[in-house]
Amino acid sequence: MSVTWPTRLDEAVDAAAAPAATLLAGGTDLAVEVNAGRRRPVAVVALRRVPELRDLEITPAEVVVGAGMTFSAIAAELAAAVPALAAAARTVGSPQIRNAGTVGGNIVTASPAGDTLPVLAALDASVELRSAAGTRTVPLRELITGVKRTAIRPGEVLVRIRVPPRRGAQQFLKVGTRNAMVISLASAALVVDEERRTVACGLGSVGPVPVRPAEAEAFIAGEIDWERLTVPEGAVARFADLAARAARPITDHRATAEYRHHAVAVLVGRALRRSIDVVPA
Amino acid sequence: MSSQPERLPRQPPPGTRGQPLPDDSAHAPPVAAGEPVGVLAPYELSVNGTVRRVVGAWVGESLLTVLRDRLGLVGTKGACEQGECGSCSVLLDGSVVCSCCVLAADAVGAEVTTIEGLTPPDGLSDIQQALVAAGGVQCGFCTPGFVVAIHDLLSTRPDATELEVREALSGNLCRCTGYGRIVEAVRIVQREREAVGG
Numbered sequence: 001m002s003v004t005w006p007t008r009l010d011e012a013v014d015a016a017a018a019p020a021a022t023l024l025a026g027g028t029d030l031a032v033e034v035n036a037g038r039r040r041p042v043a044v045v046a047l048r049r050v051p052e053l054r055d056l057e058i059t060p061a062e063v064v065v066g067a068g069m070t071f072s073a074i075a076a077e078l079a080a081a082v083p084a085l086a087a088a089a090r091t092v093g094s095p096q097i098r099n100a101g102t103v104g105g106n107i108v109t110a111s112p113a114g115d116t117l118p119v120l121a122a123l124d125a126s127v128e129l130r131s132a133a134g135t136r137t138v139p140l141r142e143l144i145t146g147v148k149r150t151a152i153r154p155g156e157v158l159v160r161i162r163v164p165p166r167r168g169a170q171q172f173l174k175v176g177t178r179n180a181m182v183i184s185l186a187s188a189a190l191v192v193d194e195e196r197r198t199v200a201c202g203l204g205s206v207g208p209v210p211v212r213p214a215e216a217e218a219f220i221a222g223e224i225d226w227e228r229l230t231v232p233e234g235a236v237a238r239f240a241d242l243a244a245r246a247a248r249p250i251t252d253h254r255a256t257a258e259y260r261h262h263a264v265a266v267l268v269g270r271a272l273r274r275s276i277d278v279v280p281a
Numbered sequence: 282m283s284s285q286p287e288r289l290p291r292q293p294p295p296g297t298r299g300q301p302l303p304d305d306s307a308h309a310p311p312v313a314a315g316e317p318v319g320v321l322a323p324y325e326l327s328v329n330g331t332v333r334r335v336v337g338a339w340v341g342e343s344l345l346t347v348l349r350d351r352l353g354l355v356g357t358k359g360a361c362e363q364g365e366c367g368s369c370s371v372l373l374d375g376s377v378v379c380s381c382c383v384l385a386a387d388a389v390g391a392e393v394t395t396i397e398g399l400t401p402p403d404g405l406s407d408i409q410q411a412l413v414a415a416g417g418v419q420c421g422f423c424t425p426g427f428v429v430a431i432h433d434l435l436s437t438r439p440d441a442t443e444l445e446v447r448e449a450l451s452g453n454l455c456r457c458t459g460y461g462r463i464v465e466a467v468r469i470v471q472r473e474r475e476a477v478g479g
């Protein structure tokens with residue numbers, strides 16, 4: 001039984017190579033599992049002291065977010081550079097959870113309700129994984145393979161998240177049973193890129209992995225007047241409907257599939273209205 | 282319901298003969314029946330400015346468990362043990378976290394401040410006094426967690442608006458007061474501190 005407290009990334013990667021190693025970031029998923037008796041770590045590698053994992057780099061070419069950045073840090077530091085990610089971080093749990101929980105842990109847990117996932121999907125983000133065998137970069141859409149399943153291999157440390165530049169409005173909206181401390185029943189991220197003239201949409205909690213409604217995205221990009229940044233009223237409902245059709249929600253103890261389906265359409269329409277001026281058709 | 286994982290005891294009794302338990306990793310060394318359950322080597326935590334030695338803890342023990350059951354600091358309460366209620370709030374290097382979500386061994390090298398550390402030796406802090414005055418304490422179970430969260434809020438945003446106060450306290454549940462009196466207590470502290478400061 002052991003704990004290691006690496007203070008450098010290479011030490012963390014070495015420690016992660018031990019077969020029984022359990023990586024620990026903020027503990028908001030892991031400790032809850034341990035408290036409930038569902039996991040029993042034997043060799044914990046505590047990542048909190050590795051400064052490289054908290055690095056943030058904002059350049060015109062890319063935003064690089066350290067996997068160990070807490071939700072509080074992301075909400076504070078990325079509000080201008082990646083507003084949808086900052087907004088998602090701000091909706092997570094409570095101040096206590098946001099001060100401890102990290103974006104890297106959110107990704108690795110890969111819960112369908114993980115609030116950063118639809119945002120990172122809409123941003124075409126990729127993650128950098130490092131192990132004793134080397135470094136590889138994997139797009140988020142290939143990383144998350146199912147409910148709480150990822151393509152991360154044993155011994156790999158998620159080091160940073162690479163977010164390509166997007167110029168335009170961004171939104172993140174979620175619905176739950178109340179305002180605070182709530183797991184998303186449905187969520188939607190919208191990322192407009194005026195440069196490439198695209199609208200990307202990520203839907204959360206309505207499928208095993210974040211959903212990108214490709215047909216809806218292509219439709220709305222064709223409806224927007226990119227010179228004026230307006231969209232005709234009639235296109236909003238169609239966009240929302242197309243997006244909701246791509247969703248694959250399930251009924252569980254939190255909500256029915258029908259409700260999630262309806263909610264996600266409302267969120268997508270609202271996110272569009274907040275991003276682009278809607279004009280009479 | 283065979284998929285339901287077996288519920289394990291929160292901490293293996295140190296020094297006793299343990300049951301074989303499923304390990305986190307398939308590669309973990311198996312624990313044979315009758316073998317002593319492993320514990321961590323003793324480690325030190327800095328709690329309320331004092332170095333405390335933790336002996337006999339296992340690796341998965343939460344900071345909440347260590348504070349209460351090993352260090353006797355029972356002011357910090359525990360209820361849900363899943364980060365939902367905030368009754369276990371402490372400051373870890375100055376920011377408020379749920380001690381049930383922190384593995385105690387991960388607090389090595391950090392400064393832990395509990396409700397005991399925020400309570401003056403000779404009475405109550407202004408926050409505690411205001412909670413009493415406003416009627417924000419009924420059964421009192423949630424109070425230590427609220428005091429820690431309010432302390433954190435007012436040290437970073439002394440002039441927080443009511444909306445900001447409510448958001449800052451959204452991780453703390455109270456089953457008795459309905460929150461109005463707790464929010465009122467924050468306002469009392471803000472007024473008093475402002476009067477003193479300016």
Ligand SMILES: Cc1cc2nc3c(=O)[nH]c(=O)nc-3n(C[C@@H](O)[C@@H](O)[C@H](O)COP(=O)(O)OP(=O)(O)OC[C@H]3O[C@@H](n4cnc5c(N)ncnc54)[C@H](O)[C@@H]3O)c2cc1C
Pocket residue numbers: 022023024025026027028029030031032047067068091092093094097100101102103104105106107108109113114115116156157158159181182183184363364365382
């Ligand atoms: C009360 C409560 C409310 C919550 N509310 C929300 C919410 O509203 N929205 C939401 O999305 N989530 C919510 N969560 C879950 C959220 O806090 C976690 O998903 C968090 O992001 C996990 O990060 P962590 O740093 O705490 O990870 P940990 O718990 O430390 O680790 C989680 C997993 O990730 C692995 N891991 C962590 N870091 C790395 C790394 N760098 N490389 C490789 N593996 C790694 C660990 O081994 C572990 O398997 C909530 C949790 C609680 C307790």
Ligand code: FES
Pocket residue numbers: 358359360361362363364365366367368369370379380381382
């Ligand atoms: S006991 Fe920690 S949040 Fe409830």
Ligand code: FES
Pocket residue numbers: 417418419420421422423424454455456457458
């Ligand atoms: S006073 Fe009883 S829970 Fe708050």
